[in-house]
Amino acid sequence: MRVVMVGNGPAAIRAIEAIHEMGDTCEITVLSPEPEQAYTPCFLSKYVAGSIGMPELVIRPADFYERHGVDFRGGAEVRTVAAEEHAVILTDGSRVAYDRLLLACGALPVIPRTTDLSGQGIAVFRTLADARSIVEQIPGVRHAIVLGSGFVAAEIAEALTEAGVRTSMVARKTRILRRIFDGEVADMVEAHMAANGVEFLKEREFTGIERDEQGRLSAIIFDGGEKVSCDFMVLAVGMRPNLDSVRGTSIASDYGILVDAGMRTSETDVYAAGDVAEVEINGVRKTNLIHPNAVATGAIAGYNMVGADKAMPSHISDMNVLNVFGRSFLSTGSLEGVRTMATRTDSGGLTELFIGEDETIVGAQLVGDVSRGGLYASLIMRRTPVDEVPELLSEHFNYAHTVGRLP
Amino acid sequence: MREIIFDRNRCDGCGDCEVACVVEHSATRDASVALDEISARQTRIRIQPYKAQYHAVMCVHCEDAPCVAACPNGAMARDEQTGSVVVDEARCQGCFMCAMTCAFGAIAMDPVSGLSLKCDRCVDRLHDGRDPACVEACPRGAFEFRDLDDFVRGRMRGTAETLGEASRMFGGDR
Numbered sequence: 001m002r003v004v005m006v007g008n009g010p011a012a013i014r015a016i017e018a019i020h021e022m023g024d025t026c027e028i029t030v031l032s033p034e035p036e037q038a039y040t041p042c043f044l045s046k047y048v049a050g051s052i053g054m055p056e057l058v059i060r061p062a063d064f065y066e067r068h069g070v071d072f073r074g075g076a077e078v079r080t081v082a083a084e085e086h087a088v089i090l091t092d093g094s095r096v097a098y099d100r101l102l103l104a105c106g107a108l109p110v111i112p113r114t115t116d117l118s119g120q121g122i123a124v125f126r127t128l129a130d131a132r133s134i135v136e137q138i139p140g141v142r143h144a145i146v147l148g149s150g151f152v153a154a155e156i157a158e159a160l161t162e163a164g165v166r167t168s169m170v171a172r173k174t175r176i177l178r179r180i181f182d183g184e185v186a187d188m189v190e191a192h193m194a195a196n197g198v199e200f201l202k203e204r205e206f207t208g209i210e211r212d213e214q215g216r217l218s219a220i221i222f223d224g225g226e227k228v229s230c231d232f233m234v235l236a237v238g239m240r241p242n243l244d245s246v247r248g249t250s251i252a253s254d255y256g257i258l259v260d261a262g263m264r265t266s267e268t269d270v271y272a273a274g275d276v277a278e279v280e281i282n283g284v285r286k287t288n289l290i291h292p293n294a295v296a297t298g299a300i301a302g303y304n305m306v307g308a309d310k311a312m313p314s315h316i317s318d319m320n321v322l323n324v325f326g327r328s329f330l331s332t333g334s335l336e337g338v339r340t341m342a343t344r345t346d347s348g349g350l351t352e353l354f355i356g357e358d359e360t361i362v363g364a365q366l367v368g369d370v371s372r373g374g375l376y377a378s379l380i381m382r383r384t385p386v387d388e389v390p391e392l393l394s395e396h397f398n399y400a401h402t403v404g405r406l407p
Numbered sequence: 408m409r410e411i412i413f414d415r416n417r418c419d420g421c422g423d424c425e426v427a428c429v430v431e432h433s434a435t436r437d438a439s440v441a442l443d444e445i446s447a448r449q450t451r452i453r454i455q456p457y458k459a460q461y462h463a464v465m466c467v468h469c470e471d472a473p474c475v476a477a478c479p480n481g482a483m484a485r486d487e488q489t490g491s492v493v494v495d496e497a498r499c500q501g502c503f504m505c506a507m508t509c510a511f512g513a514i515a516m517d518p519v520s521g522l523s524l525k526c527d528r529c530v531d532r533l534h535d536g537r538d539p540a541c542v543e544a545c546p547r548g549a550f551e552f553r554d555l556d557d558f559v560r561g562r563m564r565g566t567a568e569t570l571g572e573a574s575r576m577f578g579g580d581r
Contacts, residue, residue, distance in 0.1 A: 042479035375512030400462035
């Protein structure tokens with residue numbers, strides 16, 4: 001049997017391992033537009049900052065593909081999927097036939113459409129090639145703008161600052177990281193980043209850019225005409241599933257490629273996993289662009305492509321940990337409880353639990369020592385009544401305090 | 408695969424296992440200086456008194472370990488020979504996505520390096536054919552390092568014998 005995978009990120013790598021766990025000896029072909037072996041996007045900002053290199057970025061040892069019998073084709077760009085012929089068609093016109101296909105083609109940066117953003121001085125930040133391009137462009141930059149105020153924006157703003165570039169982050173609202181933290185923690189992140197040299201331009205609506213006579217980026221323009229001079233800009237307003245290979249095909253998509261809890265698309269023998277997949281579980285559809293979701297969905301797709309019948313039992317809950325300038329900020333679950341319980345330390349640490357109407361723990365935010373994040377996440381998942389575990393916020397709270405008490 | 412099995416009915420909370428853990432993971436491995444050498448908070452096992460018993464809080468080296476899946480670059484991985492889940496400190500970036508998924512809260516933040524800190528079942532000792540340091544150090548035999556299936560079979564045999572005895576005692580032999 002021939003398994004073809006489009007993409008070479010964590011979802012595809014995990015799918016390869018799952019196929020091997022099943023003891024299947026099918027031919028696996030990995031088609032990746034990028035030439036490199038699989039690397040993690042999670043640490044690319046450290047690469048830009050110059051603190052790590054390729055050895056820390058790669059996900060698996062160099063012999064991974066060989067040991068798993070994978071034909072790795074770097075630089076292979078997929079134009080479309082011809083599902084009725086069980087083949088993918090590459091941009092060079094060649095065809096690759098499959099018996100099972102995994103679409104794990106990830107996400108693409110959202111590009112604002114207000115103005116033409118191609119050309120000198122403007123970068124996106126998703127791939128290793130993007131990171132290398134940023135590294136090449138930053139010498140001599142006097143003022144870099146990071147357009148966006150989410151997770152990726154915070155990471156690249158840190159990296160540019162660490163690389164010695166004056167950097168300003170642009171937020172549309174008064175608060176950064178709105179999808180990840182509540183106001184208090186968002187403000188803590190902002191204050192911590194500001195103390196480390198990042199500047200903030202908030203409540204600014206981006207409208208365009210200005211270039212000098214040589215065509216070099218010279219300023220960013222906001223709603224109302226405000227101009228801020230800059231000579232480099234990173235677009236980090238968001239990511240969206242990469243639907244390029246399925247557009248106009250019979251494979252159903254909405255925000256992402258639609259799959260069931262077993263990662264099957266609307267077409268027989270075609271699966272999707274990772275950032276690109278919009279998974280439906282018990283009637284709830286969700287795309288979830290986080291690493292644990294890529295790995296979980298990749299595993300299920302891998303097993304099912306070679307004959308298993310596994311399903312994702314529930315959506316992976318929202319969880320994020322942001323590490324900037326040596327400090328960790330974590331959120332998990334829902335931050336919309338009816339009340340909160342919190343402890344704060346002198347060094348700026350925070351442990352905050354969100355309590356739902358039914359008096360169970362529904363969410364948590366941690367600042368500083370985030371090592372109990374998983375423990376709280378498991379209490380959230382098990383809908384633990386808050387009065388079951390009185391030690392919850394104690395500085396010594398650990399797993400032992402939950403023994404025999406959990407529902 | 409052998410596992411560390413803890414019997415809380417035998418533990419008296421002396422803490423020798425915590426000390427042995429710190430010593431084993433120090434540079435000198437010399438108990439007379441190790442506690443000065445690195446912070447005692449770097450123990451990878453914690454004995455927690457709770458409800459008149461002592462509990463060992465440590466990594467249980469899950470079969471389908473969520474921390475391994477969560478690790479972005481594979482620095483958290485299973486040692487193939489021993490089955491232990493081990494952090495490669497040279498590649499760990501201290502992002503704590505592992506801790507975010509550990510339901511046991513068994514991954515700490517190393518106060519010195521800022522990296523993930525957890526029980527590695529003394530993987531170097533295992534490769535030398537020795538037992539983990541905590542197991543060897545326990546004066547009351549609260550730890551065993553043995554094959555889990557063996558252990559479970561032993562327990563079942565014990566239960567079966569007790570039940571057999573009870574049924575003879577109460578004349579339930581029908």
